[in-house]
Amino acid sequence: MTDTVPKQNKRPPTIHDVAAQAGVSRGTVSRVLQGGHNVSPASHRAVDAAxxxxxxxxxRAARSLVTRRAGSVAFLLSEAHERLFQDPNLATLLRGCTTALAEHDVPLVLIAAGTEAERRRIAPYLSAHQVDGALLFNSNRGTPMIDLLQQAGLPFVCCGKPQDQSGSISYVVADDREGARTMMRYLVDAGRKRIATIAGPSDGPGGSDRLQGYRDVLTERKIRFDKRLVATGDYSRASGESCMRDLLTRAPDLDAVFVASDLMAEGALRAIERAGRTVPDDIAVGGFDDSSVATATIPTLTTMRQPWQRISDMMVRQLLAQIEGDGPATVILPTELVIRDSA
Amino acid sequence: MTDTVPKQNKRPPTIHDVAAQAGVSRGTVSRVLQGGHNVSPASHRAVDAAxxxxxxxxxRAARSLVTRRAGSVAFLLSEAHERLFQDPNLATLLRGCTTALAEHDVPLVLIAAGTEAERRRIAPYLSAHQVDGALLFNSNRGTPMIDLLQQAGLPFVCCGKPQDQSGSISYVVADDREGARTMMRYLVDAGRKRIATIAGPSDGPGGSDRLQGYRDVLTERKIRFDKRLVATGDYSRASGESCMRDLLTRAPDLDAVFVASDLMAEGALRAIERAGRTVPDDIAVGGFDDSSVATATIPTLTTMRQPWQRISDMMVRQLLAQIEGDGPATVILPTELVIRDSA
DNA sequence: GGGTCGAAAGTTAGCGTTAACACTTCCGCC
DNA sequence: GGCGGAAGTGTTAACGCTAACTTTCGACCC
Structure with missing residues (x-):
């Protein structure tokens, strides 16, 4: 009379079973699991085979219990709902971090922390070290989350320069200023004379660095700065469009525009088209990010590529290092000019 | 001579500390933690206070060890890289599931499973029940991931109807067919006579249901089906634009178009504008999703709202129920017509 | 008054792993 | 030939929690 239930889940094998199978002690198996130091090649092979x-x-639970490490890290979604859904960079970063962590066999726990209520809820979770560390995107807007993490004594790494630099906070960013300079030099070298810019909010990602890079090159190339050529958006498509409209009104003679994000650049392209001007003949457009929209626009966008892959990797590496006891560090990665049709 | 290290992390309190503080045994504290059955009100209060x-x-590690439950669930990113970055619905769903799970105090672990290599890597992780269940987005494209989950004996819930219906698989979807009908009736009732459609790939989300809804209403309203009025895109903006161009060539007299996704609708709007036609006067455009782009277009999109909040909630509820031993179930949720400027 | 029952509490045995420790070899060296 | 040390291995005590088992104590009923 066999069991009627198809095949009941027999317990998964434990380290004990492995030890028995390999003919060694549990301790030896554990040592192999930790990297195999002080284990003879023969035992090592036997354990691997078993x-x-x-x-x-x-x-992981058993390991976690004794090592007092969660073995996982959190990705904190600190953005409000609406913004979260629109930022193509977030998805890219999330994917990159997931992959990078998978390589280290560390699960990524997604945690919503966009609202005050959510933050209150997760505070005990973080304080109790249910994760070993945290990854932050766009930490720039306000610091409540950072305060919380510091208070919890949890290692964390931000993507983007945090606003409050008082404490030593680990962060990884693309070189916004140099990236902006590269794009500007490219536009100048292409013979553009009246170059406008659509900057992002000074407290947003990239901060004022991209605008600073714009000014750097004007100075460098001895071009007079004209504040009519500067507009400030909020990184949304819509703001890019309205900023561009304003610029075209204020300075109809502009022949290029450096836009601080691809999404805004897409809006700008649209405004230019509606104004009956052409890209890149009348007006060259340079973006920033090389996000997914850059290839979807007509014409496709010439833009500065943010090295998201490397940014993810470095964030993960930094975080793991910090968990191991390293001090905080800041990493600045170079951007790359991607030439397409808009400039 | 006090310690020089600022304040070393003293161990977090354990159930033992709580028991001592409350003047009860560890068992009683544990019972309170489990819901407080068979605990006197007095003890309950004392424990809560402690x-x-x-x-x-x-x-969680200690609990997990003894209950043989991970206490967390996975969200499997089964999309290839490129698509992942572009689908606004994924971000919405991800956020919704995170929030819904947070309510049940269950962490969400993000797992990349888009490539064969990634799948091979996570197979043992899933088989070893390092998570209690899995949430799937867009399971439709192929079933390797589903096979893997079934083999691992892990409960899971799909968002969208899985292609292979042989086994009984839990899934949650919006009522695509009825949603399409609603939009179509709206267009017909608005006096449109020549209504075209841009469908998605038949193996994509929504499958052929939205196209079926389109045909349903034609039949219902005794309008002849004209295959020149049907184009099939791949849910990308670019495909929406090119499909619309085709439609305008094949049937210049069309006066409305029902597009199976907002992203494609955005492309369609563009094609219409370029063709020198106006929306909604010449041509009414109806989308599907009510994703973030729906309010960003000019004119804003009339579209069918997918109830992402409820979809997330139901997916989570179903998954947790299944983990508790319930059988699989399918949930179909109604969509809602959102009238804006494009129709 | 003895028996039964159930609620409320205490007691205890693990869950699977690691890390600290103890114990053998075995090698090289004085 | 004894001694120190290192490499390899086994042994064992936690880690914090839950669940099963036991105990206690009244209430209640014949």
Whole structure:
């Protein structure tokens, strides 16, 4: 009379089973799991074979209990709902961090922390070290989340320069200022004389650095700064469009525009088209990000590529290092000019 | 001679500390943690007070070890890289599930499973039940991930109807067919006579249901089906634009178009504008999704809202129920017509 | 008054892993 | 030939929690 239930889930193998199979002690198996120091090649091979044979996977809960490490890190979604849904960079970063962490076998826990209520809810979770560290996107807008993390004594790494630089906070950014300079030099070298810019909010990602880069090159090339050629958007498509309209009104003779994000650049392209001007013949447009929209526009966008892959990797590396006891660090990564049709 | 290190991290309080503080046994504290059955009101209060006073947070690793439950669920990113970055619905769903799960105090682990290599890597992780269940987005394209989950014996819920319906698979979808009908009836009732449609790929989200809804209403209203009025895109902006161009060539007299996604509708708007026609006067445009782009277009999009909030909630509820032992179920949620400027 | 029952509480045995410790070898060296 | 040390291995005590088991204590009923 066999069991009627098809095949009941028999317990997964434990380190004990592996030890028995390999003919060694649990301790030796554990040592192999930790990297195999002080284990003879023969034992190592035996254990490896046993692990494969049994399909053994370490029980993270048990490990976590004794090591007092969660073995996972959090990605904090600190953005408000609306913004979250629109930023193509967030998706890119999230994907990059997930992949980078997978390489280290560290699960990524997604945590919503956009509202005050959410922050209150997760505070005990973080304080109790249910994760070993946290990754932050766009930490720039306000610092409540950062305060919380510091108070919890949890290692964390921001993507983007945090506003409050008082404490030593780890962060990874693209070189916004130099990137802006590169784009500007490209426009100048292409013979453009009246170059406008649509900057982002000074407290947003990139901060005022991209605007600063714009000014740097004007100075460098001895071009007079004209404040009529500067507009400030909020990184949304709509703001890019309205800023461009304003610029075209204030300075109809402009022949290029450096836009601080691709999304705004898309809006700008639209405004230019509606004004009956052409890109790039009348007006050259340079973006920033090389996000997914850059290839979707007509014409496609010439833009500065942010090295998201490397940014993710560095954030993860920095975070893991910090968890291991390293001090905070800041990493600045170079951007790359991607030439397409708009300039 | 006090310690020089500022304030070393003293151990967080354990259930033992709480018991001592409350003057009860560990068992009683645990019972309170489980919901407080068979605990006298007095003890319950004492334990609650102790928990608050000590700032106690349960150690999930220890709990997990003894309950043989991970206490977390996975969100599987089964999309290839490029698509992932562009789908506004994914971000919405991800956010919704995170929030819904937070309510149940269940962490969401993000797992990349878009490539074959990634799938191979996570297979043991899933088989070893390092998560209690999985949430899937867009399971439609192929079933390798589903096979893997079934093999691992892990409960899971899909967003969208899975292609392979052989096994009984839990899924949650918006009522695509009825939604399409609603939009179509709206267009017909508005006096449109030649209504075209841009459908999505039949193996994509929404499948052929939205196209079916289109045909349903034609039949219902005794309008002859004209295959020149049907184009098939791939849900991208670019495909919406090119499909619309085709439609305008094949049937210049069309006076409305029902587009199976907002992103494609955005492309369609563009094609219409370029063709020198106006929306909604010449041509009415109806979208599907009510994603973030719907309010960003000019004119804003009339569209069918997918109830992402409820979809997330139901997915989470279903998954948790399944983890508790319930059988699979399918949930179909109604969509809602959102009237804006394009129709 | 003895028996039964159930609620409320205490007691205890693990859950699977690691890390600290203890124990053998075995090698090289004085 | 004894001694120190290192490499390899086994042994064991936690880690914090839950669940099953036991105990206590009244209430209630015949």
């Amino acid at each position: 692990i494969r044979k049994l399909g053994y996977v370490v029980n | 928990i608050r006073k000590l700032g106690y947070v349960v150690n």
